[in-house]
Amino acid sequence: MNHSDFNDDLLKIEEQLRSLKPAKTPADLTQKLVQIVKAPLQAPRRSAQRWQRWLPLAAAAALILCLGGLFQWAPHPEKNLESSPLTLPSLAQFKDQSKGMIEISKTFVDAYTEQDPTLSLFKSISKEDLLQFAARLDQATERAKLNPQRLKQGTDVALGILSSGTPTLATLAVAKPSLIEMNKKEK
Amino acid sequence: MDDSASNQWENWIRENQDKWLLYSRQQTRSEADAQDVLQESILALWQEHTQEPPHPGAVFAAIRFRAMNWARGTQRRQQRQEDYMALVRDEDRSLPYGEDEQELLLAALKTLPEAQAETVTLRIWGGLTFQEIADICHCSIHTISARYRMALEKLQKQLKGTLGK
Numbered sequence: 001m002n003h004s005d006f007n008d009d010l011l012k013i014e015e016q017l018r019s020l021k022p023a024k025t026p027a028d029l030t031q032k033l034v035q036i037v038k039a040p041l042q043a044p045r046r047s048a049q050r051w052q053r054w055l056p057l058a059a060a061a062a063l064i065l066c067l068g069g070l071f072q073w074a075p076h077p078e079k080n081l082e083s084s085p086l087t088l089p090s091l092a093q094f095k096d097q098s099k100g101m102i103e104i105s106k107t108f109v110d111a112y113t114e115q116d117p118t119l120s121l122f123k124s125i126s127k128e129d130l131l132q133f134a135a136r137l138d139q140a141t142e143r144a145k146l147n148p149q150r151l152k153q154g155t156d157v158a159l160g161i162l163s164s165g166t167p168t169l170a171t172l173a174v175a176k177p178s179l180i181e182m183n184k185k186e187k
Numbered sequence: 188m189d190d191s192a193s194n195q196w197e198n199w200i201r202e203n204q205d206k207w208l209l210y211s212r213q214q215t216r217s218e219a220d221a222q223d224v225l226q227e228s229i230l231a232l233w234q235e236h237t238q239e240p241p242h243p244g245a246v247f248a249a250i251r252f253r254a255m256n257w258a259r260g261t262q263r264r265q266q267r268q269e270d271y272m273a274l275v276r277d278e279d280r281s282l283p284y285g286e287d288e289q290e291l292l293l294a295a296l297k298t299l300p301e302a303q304a305e306t307v308t309l310r311i312w313g314g315l316t317f318q319e320i321a322d323i324c325h326c327s328i329h330t331i332s333a334r335y336r337m338a339l340e341k342l343q344k345q346l347k348g349t350l351g352k
Binding site: 009010013014016017018019020021022023024025026029030032033034036037038 | 193196197200201204205206208209222225226229230233273274275276289292293296307311312336339340342343346
């Protein structure tokens with residue numbers, strides 16, 4: 001618009017408007033605005049944002065590739081059972097751990113079974129059995145290592161027991177003949 | 188970003204922030220909203236421009252866009268705050284009228300329709316050309332110049348006989 005279009009009154013109004021100016025920006029807002037442009041490393045640039053958008057997809061793709069690779073090339077435990085010997089804890093370690101468990105079981109039998117119904121499982125355990133078991137552990141001697149096939153069969157029996165529920169002395173007793181049978185067959 | 192570019196941005200903010208905030212106040216309904224919208228606009232422009240700050244007019248466009256989204260998103264339709272036309276006397280200029288007249292002028296400015304007030308703000312205090320205002324408002328330059336003229340005529344009509352005596 002040319003100023004020639006304006007009459008003097010309009011020019012006067014324009015001049016009067018120009019005699020006003022915007023109020024000062026509050027100092028705290030100025031501070032915030034300056035902080036925005038003073039922190040280049042903290043704020044993501046546009047190119048960084050573009051990358052960030054693809055990061056989850058890239059991570060997911062990498063994870064799928066890793067898992068696929070592992071599945072493809074990693075040795076399968078069942079296949080290797082026959083070729084590589086499995087290791088069991090030594091008898092001394094087994095004794096230590098068993099004694100620890102016996103101590104915990106005794107504590108349950110003594111103190112907690114009456115207080116908490118969820119621990120009633122331990123009511124079926126007799127304290128004398130636990131003591132006998134502890135005594136027999138001391139007498140146990142080291143035997144020759146089991147071969148992997150035998151170990152696998154034993155593991156299957158144990159898993160069968162566990163899958164039928166929490167093992168008790170009763171379930172172990174039922175399972176015992178099959179374990180003995182396996183021992184006999186091996187001999 | 189190096190120090191010189193950072194200082195350039197800071198100077199750019201200090202020079203222009205008052206008029207941006209004035210416009211942001213007009214476009215929003217409260218002081219808090221105005222400040223939030225201005226901060227978001229500066230942040231967005233800073234992220235888009237690698238080195239040199241853009242033309243100050245870009246901030247007006249960013250404010251307008253964000254203020255519209257802000258109002259839509261939050262369903263804010265409350266009464267506009269009274270001090271949205273936050274203007275004060277420019278001490279560097281000789282005052283062609285008294286303080287009472289200044290109050291009258293401010294009151295008259297508040298009676299302008301939003302589109303006209305926006306045009307006057309961007310033209311007088313934003314220092315933009317009609318073409319730049321047209322780009323921001325997505326209107327033709329003729330519409331903008333007509334709005335400006337109508338706004339001044341309305342102010343003149345309201346203040347006739349009181350100003351510039």
